[in-house]
Amino acid sequence: MASQTEENYLKALFNLANSAGEVNISELSTQLQVSMPTVNSMVKTLQKNGWVIYQKYKPVQLTPAGQKTAAMVIRQHRLTEMFLVNKMGFGWEEVHAIAEQVEHIHAPKFFERMDELLGYPTIDPHGSPIPDKMGRMKETHYVSLADCEAGQNVVLAALTNSSTDFLEFLNSRNLSLGTQIAIHSKEAYDQSMVVSYLENSKETLSEKVCEKLLVRIIGE
Amino acid sequence: MASQTEENYLKALFNLANSAGEVNISELSTQLQVSMPTVNSMVKTLQKNGWVIYQKYKPVQLTPAGQKTAAMVIRQHRLTEMFLVNKMGFGWEEVHAIAEQVEHIHAPKFFERMDELLGYPTIDPHGSPIPDKMGRMKETHYVSLADCEAGQNVVLAALTNSSTDFLEFLNSRNLSLGTQIAIHSKEAYDQSMVVSYLENSKETLSEKVCEKLLVRIIGE
DNA sequence: CAGTTTTGTTAGACTAATCTAACTTATTAC
DNA sequence: GTAATAAGTTAGATTAGTCTAACAAAACTG
Ligand SMILES: [Mn+2]
Ligand SMILES: [Mn+2]
Ligand SMILES: [Mn+2]
Ligand SMILES: [Mn+2]
Numbered sequence: 001m002a003s004q005t006e007e008n009y010l011k012a013l014f015n016l017a018n019s020a021g022e023v024n025i026s027e028l029s030t031q032l033q034v035s036m037p038t039v040n041s042m043v044k045t046l047q048k049n050g051w052v053i054y055q056k057y058k059p060v061q062l063t064p065a066g067q068k069t070a071a072m073v074i075r076q077h078r079l080t081e082m083f084l085v086n087k088m089g090f091g092w093e094e095v096h097a098i099a100e101q102v103e104h105i106h107a108p109k110f111f112e113r114m115d116e117l118l119g120y121p122t123i124d125p126h127g128s129p130i131p132d133k134m135g136r137m138k139e140t141h142y143v144s145l146a147d148c149e150a151g152q153n154v155v156l157a158a159l160t161n162s163s164t165d166f167l168e169f170l171n172s173r174n175l176s177l178g179t180q181i182a183i184h185s186k187e188a189y190d191q192s193m194v195v196s197y198l199e200n201s202k203e204t205l206s207e208k209v210c211e212k213l214l215v216r217i218i219g220e
Numbered sequence: 221m222a223s224q225t226e227e228n229y230l231k232a233l234f235n236l237a238n239s240a241g242e243v244n245i246s247e248l249s250t251q252l253q254v255s256m257p258t259v260n261s262m263v264k265t266l267q268k269n270g271w272v273i274y275q276k277y278k279p280v281q282l283t284p285a286g287q288k289t290a291a292m293v294i295r296q297h298r299l300t301e302m303f304l305v306n307k308m309g310f311g312w313e314e315v316h317a318i319a320e321q322v323e324h325i326h327a328p329k330f331f332e333r334m335d336e337l338l339g340y341p342t343i344d345p346h347g348s349p350i351p352d353k354m355g356r357m358k359e360t361h362y363v364s365l366a367d368c369e370a371g372q373n374v375v376l377a378a379l380t381n382s383s384t385d386f387l388e389f390l391n392s393r394n395l396s397l398g399t400q401i402a403i404h405s406k407e408a409y410d411q412s413m414v415v416s417y418l419e420n421s422k423e424t425l426s427e428k429v430c431e432k433l434l435v436r437i438i439g440e
Numbered sequence: 441c442a443g444t445t446t447t448g449t450t451a452g453a454c455t456a457a458t459c460t461a462a463c464t465t466a467t468t469a470c
Numbered sequence: 471g472t473a474a475t476a477a478g479t480t481a482g483a484t485t486a487g488t489c490t491a492a493c494a495a496a497a498c499t500g
Binding site: 257261 | 446447448449450451
């Protein structure tokens with residue numbers, strides 16, 4: 001059974017993997033906030049335990065077992081976030097830190113019950129997909145609001161970043177998943193956008209914000 | 221902040237403390253299933269961190285800080301058990317192992333929300349008292365069924381042991397907290413008791429079982 | 441109270457996870 | 471294609487939590 005530390009490495013590997021499934025030591029080091037020698041030594045341990053494939057000076061790759069375990073931890077994280085929001089009344093900006101801890105609980109039935117009580121959700125409160133029990137997750141094909149054009153109508157579907165600060169910013173602007181947004185204009189100078197949604201009309205969103213909003217286009 | 225290991229030692233100390241608040245090294249060793257040298261070394265660490273008072277060859281005592289932290293961990297354990305049973309549909313025999321893990325989550329709001337959703341319960345699914353946020357818990361004064369007399373009517377209020385095996389035994393006999401029990405007779409030879417409750421009439425309960433059932437006497 | 445048993449301590453070793461300092465390999469930039 | 475920079479590795483140390491073996495103190499017991 002993977003230790004809590006190992007689980008965190010597997011999760012990071014899963015999230016950082018490029019199209020070839022490869023992750024560099026330095027990326028892991030940054031993501032997990034530990035030194036490169038620590039990563040180097042841990043990666044050897046992960047290999048010894050069958051979670052990754054690794055050769056000196058080469059990027060790291062998850063084995064199928066590693067992928068499965070990583071997906072389950074991510075599943076438990078996202079189910080927990082969903083449970084906290086939908087069943088316990090937390091705000092979407094409060095749940096990540098709690099889920100970081102709850103995801104490591106070893107009790108399959110606990111998460112099965114959450115899943116059941118939630119009605120088998122496929123996305124978490126931030127729009128990220130929840131892997132199923134086989135570790136598979138639904139493909140999503142959202143586009144960044146920053147890449148949309150003036151005149152388009154879109155629906156906010158997910159976020160590329162779910163930091164508390166960003167979520168609190170969205171709360172303050174009354175923006176949540178499912179909000180329908182009309183794009184009025186896009187400023188050529190700084191790429192900021194003027195948009196309307198709900199009661200908010202002609203709100204300006206900076207490029208920094210638009211980049212992090214993933215949307216589904218529903219019309220011109 | 222106490223580590224998960226430290227929290228388990230504090231909890232054990234709280235539960236094992238005699239009337240003078242003292243616990244022997246060997247009791248801790250047995251309870252926690254670690255060697256006496258391990259306990260000896262850990263107790264020194266606990267003292268260094270201000271959780272216990274300790275002198276060579278003397279029993280260990282929790283400091284006020286130690287008592288408070290222990291009570292909070294026990295509170296989180298019991299709230300979790302209650303939440304799992306009342307809000308998530310688990311059986312009372314399934315929840316202890318999960319609660320052993322959940323109790324170590326550092327997220328006061330998580331447990332506050334449980335408490336709120338449960339309506340501020342004062343006992344857990346096994347009848348054990350839940351410490352309040354100050355670490356105080358309601359005094360209970362139950363008596364063991366084994367100490368009752370033939371002819372008495374009692375209500376099952378709590379258990380001295382909540383092992384899965386024992387709880388499954390009680391399930392098989394249709395016994396749960398709140399069940400009203402009439403005592404018909406007590407066998408002088410083996411201290412077993414013949415009792416009736418609900419649809420079960422003239423059930424025989426061994427001394428071993430009766431000792432573990434805590435009851436409130438409601439009449440002759 | 442002397443002998444035995446139980447309880448507790450010390451010493452020394454091990455594993456997991458981390459660090460810093462120093463060195464090596466690989467990549468990037470003229 | 472060398473020189474500089476970035477990425478990765480090795481070596482050695484540290485801390486938390488555990489163990490066994492050996493010894494010491496305390497508690498029982500006849
Ligand atoms: Mn999250
Ligand atoms: Mn999320
Ligand atoms: Mn319990
Ligand atoms: Mn309980």
